Amino acid sequence: MAAVVCDIGIGDHVEADGTVTYxxxxxxxxxxxxxxxxxxxPTRRSIFxxxxxxxxxxxxxxxxxxxxxxxxxVQPSYPRGDCGLDNTxxxxxxxxxxxxxxxxHRVRLDAAGITYFYSCSPIVSTPVPGSRSLxxxxxxxxxxxxxxTAGPDLMFTGADRYESEPYLDWNAAFIDVExxxxxxxxxxxxxxxxxxxxxxxxxxxIDVHIELDGCRRILAxxxxxxxxxxxxxxxxxxxxx
Numbered sequence: 001m002a003a004v005v006c007d008i009g010i011g012d013h014v015e016a017d018g019t020v021t022y023x024x025x026x027x028x029x030x031x032x033x034x035x036x037x038x039x040x041x042p043t044r045r046s047i048f049x050x051x052x053x054x055x056x057x058x059x060x061x062x063x064x065x066x067x068x069x070x071x072x073x074v075q076p077s078y079p080r081g082d083c084g085l086d087n088t089x090x091x092x093x094x095x096x097x098x099x100x101x102x103x104x105h106r107v108r109l110d111a112a113g114i115t116y117f118y119s120c121s122p123i124v125s126t127p128v129p130g131s132r133s134l135x136x137x138x139x140x141x142x143x144x145x146x147x148x149t150a151g152p153d154l155m156f157t158g159a160d161r162y163e164s165e166p167y168l169d170w171n172a173a174f175i176d177v178e179x180x181x182x183x184x185x186x187x188x189x190x191x192x193x194x195x196x197x198x199x200x201x202x203x204x205x206i207d208v209h210i211e212l213d214g215c216r217r218i219l220a221x222x223x224x225x226x227x228x229x230x231x232x233x234x235x236x237x238x239x240x241x
Contacts, residue, residue, distance in 0.1 A: 003027045003034075003094045004073070006063040010107075010117060014159040018108045018122070029097035031066075038090035042080035064091055114159055118143030120193050120207075122156040127209055130222035135174055137206065141193040144236055150188040162193070162239050173229045180217040180225040187214030191236050210236060 004026050011021040065073040081087030115121045119142045141162050148155040189212040194205045209219040210228055218226040 001028075001031055001069065002067045002100075003031070003097070004065045004067060005091070005094065008062055012161040014109060014114055014118060016155075016157050018110065018114065019106045020109055020117075021104050021106055024103045024105060025099050026101040026103075027094050027097040028100045031094070031097075034090045034093035034097075036090075037087070037093055038076050038078065040079045040087065040089075043087070062088070062091060064094070114145070115194075118145065118159040118161060120145035120159055122159065124154065124192055124207065124209070125221075127207070127219045127221040127223075129219070129225055132223045134208070134218060134220060134223045134226050135177065137195055137208075141195065141208075144191045144193050144239065147190040147192070148188065149186070149190050154190070160239055162236075173231050174226075177218075177226050177229060180215065180227045183215035183217070185214040187211035187216075189213050212237060 004024060007023045007025065009022070014020045063075070065075050067073045076090070078086035078088055078090065109117070111122050122145050124145075124147070143159060143161045145159045146157045148157050191210045191212055193208050193210075195208055196203055196205060206220055206223075209217075210232065211217050211219070212233055216228045216233060218228045218232075
């Protein structure tokens with residue numbers, strides 16, 4: 001008997017065609033304790049229980065199959081747990097078994113998928129400068145989309161999760177940053193990310209553009225362009241290397 005479990009996470013990098021990797025893992029060993037947990041009785045605590053109301057979201061579902069010696073697979077269900085959520089102790093027991101095989105797969109994300117997982121959009125429009133200050137935003141980027149801007153058409157070249165080492169405090173890096181002065185150089189490389197901002201009573205996502213060469217400006221629709229600190233540009237470049 002074996003168990004096949006697919007990672008709920010995907011790779012840190014998206015290719016220019018939107019493809020990204022995920023891993024299928026196979027576990028083998030003694031499944032006795034795992035099967036006992038999968039066959040366990042449901043608990044009775046209601047989702048409307050006072051303690052349950054403090055729960056926000058259930059964990060993302062994990063794809064898991066049990067495979068017999070003849071290669072026949074079944075996807076088990078989990079007993080109902082506290083607060084109406086699945087009791088996944090059976091899965092936890094399986095993940096404690098020896099991992100005997102790992103297979104990498106590729107899947108293609110659409111624009112919405114890239115935006116969701118990497119906090120940036122592969123579809124951009126040229127920002128129109130305005131009077132608002134980018135320094136009023138709290139910037140905590142978690143991913144960047146990258147573009148080649150050398151040709152007549154802007155080309156998406158991929159996206160990366162942002163895990164700069166050592167960690168760069170963007171808000172500290174933006175202290176005393178000056179507005180961008182006149183510049184006629186054309187950037188050939190661009191990175192974009194999204195950050196949240198409150199406009200009136202509405203919380204909105206704002207696309208922020210960082211020119212990695214040329215004038216090296218930070219741009220956003222409705223905001224005054226800023227000169228990009230060298231530490232910010234370097235951290236974005238290093239995150240993709």
